[in-house]
Amino acid sequence: MTDAAAPLSAHAAFLVGQLGFHTAYRFADLLAPLDIKPRHFGMLKLLGQHDGRTQQELGEALDIHRNVMVTLVDDLEARGLVERRRHPTDRRAHAVYLLPAAHALLARAEAVVESLDTELLAPLAAEERATFLDLLQRTAAGNGLRPGIHPGLTR
Amino acid sequence: MTDAAAPLSAHAAFLVGQLGFHTAYRFADLLAPLDIKPRHFGMLKLLGQHDGRTQQELGEALDIHRNVMVTLVDDLEARGLVERRRHPTDRRAHAVYLLPAAHALLARAEAVVESLDTELLAPLAAEERATFLDLLQRTAAGNGLRPGIHPGLTR
């Protein structure tokens, strides 16, 4: 009558989901004092590598729909972190640029990522951390996940 | 000018989040043909271990608010999977019981978990899978995650 199956915590899939959601919420919480959300961070980080992209290009790189990009850029523009400028060759498109305030904020957000990493890996020994990272990277790659694209970050 | 920080995929926190959301979406997709969502599965699984609990008790075990439990039990009752009966000692409470159809469905859902596990771990060698599982379990425990409680499963 009872369905005797393995407990959920014996499944890698369950543990990965559990840890993933916990980490995502934790990241959102740690980012809250900076008054941005994970998706804003992803966008600022991307722009930090290469300014002046169109909203379409940013959306493709982050796997965010162009409709959603509008509000995202609106948010960051209202906070004085980015600026829409005229695209040099395509008058339909906007080129998005970081403003000075964004660089300072980005540095603080990067520090948050570092501290979250430290917190997450605290239960493991130094050599285990390296092993864990390697296994995570290969599992992510093997499951078709593209580097830097984080599905469905809410909250 | 450029913020030269490590790429996101060098961070365990990012990878865990990326893999976690991917796995959660994948689980929801694999469960869709059974016409239930992850949260329904969690609830059926819990009831499979121990029938007749109140909605309050179920909510506490799954970390789901009692307001949300109402709709959840409504869903499962409408599908003929569970039944609300009078609680033997507390006339305010409902005792929730699995119906026969639920056992068959639960077995199929357990098989989905198994196949997802296999899929997720496919990129790793057999001994690496064991290591990965161990590291995941210790990381989850060390970060205060309670076994079987999956935060915020949407979709």
Add this chain to the structure above:
DNA sequence: TATTGTTATACTCTATAACTATA
């Protein structure tokens, strides 16, 4: 007075379609 289940409400996030101005 507190608790169980319930309902109502508001807020966020998501997905789709449609509009405008350009190409």
Add this chain to the structure above:
DNA sequence: TATAGTTATAGAGTATAACAATA
């Protein structure tokens, strides 16, 4: 005819408060 950005709308999911029945 297609594309970049925008706007509007409807659908989930979540969080909060309040209510009736019962403890």
